[in-house]
Every structure is written in structure tokens, then in C-alpha cells.
Amino acid sequence: MKPRISVLTLGVDDLDAAVRFYRDGLQLPTEGIVGREFEHGAVAFFDLQAGIKLALFERANLARDAGLADTGRSPAEFSIGHNVASEAEVDEVMQQAEAAGARIVKAAQPTFWGGYAGYFQDPDGHLWEVVFNPAFLPAEG
Numbered sequence: 576m577k578p579r580i581s582v583l584t585l586g587v588d589d590l591d592a593a594v595r596f597y598r599d600g601l602q603l604p605t606e607g608i609v610g611r612e613f614e615h616g617a618v619a620f621f622d623l624q625a626g627i628k629l630a631l632f633e634r635a636n637l638a639r640d641a642g643l644a645d646t647g648r649s650p651a652e653f654s655i656g657h658n659v660a661s662e663a664e665v666d667e668v669m670q671q672a673e674a675a676g677a678r679i680v681k682a683a684q685p686t687f688w689g690g691y692a693g694y695f696q697d698p699d700g701h702l703w704e705v706v707f708n709p710a711f712l713p714a715e716g
Contacts, residue, residue: 584632588633594631650702665693669683
């Protein structure tokens with residue numbers, strides 16, 4: 576296995592609502608929902624940096640595709656980190672997420688390791704960390 580990730584897929588309860596959150600609220604670029612012609616295939620892809628895609632797939636369809644039982648949510652299984660260039664940008668992104676319908680679970684604040692971060696959950700409960708870490712500054716673009 577090579578050290579790369581191409582697609583990060585999130586299982587969602589309501590695909591249309593999730594697309595509105597990420598496209599309209601967080602302003603991530605997408606061509607919208609594709610694959611509706613397939614019984615269990617509707618999915619939306621969002622372009623992230625360096626060729627990485629964020630995919631939204633209905634939770635039941637993701638479980639079906641993987642051959643797993645559709646189980647309940649657990650937001651503490653993993654978080655998605657969004658590194659930004661300043662503390663002010665952390666605050667801006669947290670405000671944008673909340674305005675889009677996210678639930679703030681931990682307000683942005685100084686971290687024990689010298690950074691600044693906050694957490695929010697998207698409408699499906701996925702946990703996002705918005706973080707300024709001087710050791711991991713994002714590339715511009």
C-alpha cells in the first residue's frame with residue numbers, strides 16, 4: 576500500500592441535506608449528486624486539495640456496499656482535521672460551519688500543545704477539528 580488517500584467517504588442519513596451543508600454552507604466545490612440511476616449508487620464528490628475527494632454516500636448504501644450491517648452513529652471513532660493558517664481563521668471557519676448548520680461541540684480555544692483548535696459536528700454527526708498548528712501550516716491554494 577502506498578502512503579496516500581484518494582477519497583474519504585462519509586456515510587450520511589440524508590444525501591440531499593448533506594450536499595447542501597457541504598456545498599452551500601461550507602462552500603466546497605462539487606458537481607452534485609451522481610449515480611441516482613443506480614438503486615444504491617447515489618453519491619456526491621467534493622474536490623479537496625491535491626486530487627483528494629470527499630464523498631458523501633447514504634449510510635445504508637455504504638454499509639450495503641461494504642457488506643456490513645448498518646449500525647448506529649459514533650462520532651468519536653475519528654475526526655477530520657482541517658488545518659488553517661491562523662487562530663483568526665479557525666474562528667472564521669468555526670463560524671461558517673455553525674452558520675451552515677454544524678453543531679459546535681468544543682469552541683475554538685488554545686490547545687495544551689500550543690496550537691488553537693475547535694470541534695464541530697456536521698448534520699450527520701461527523702466530527703471535524705479546525706486547527707491552527709504552527710508545525711503543520713497548510714500550503715497556500
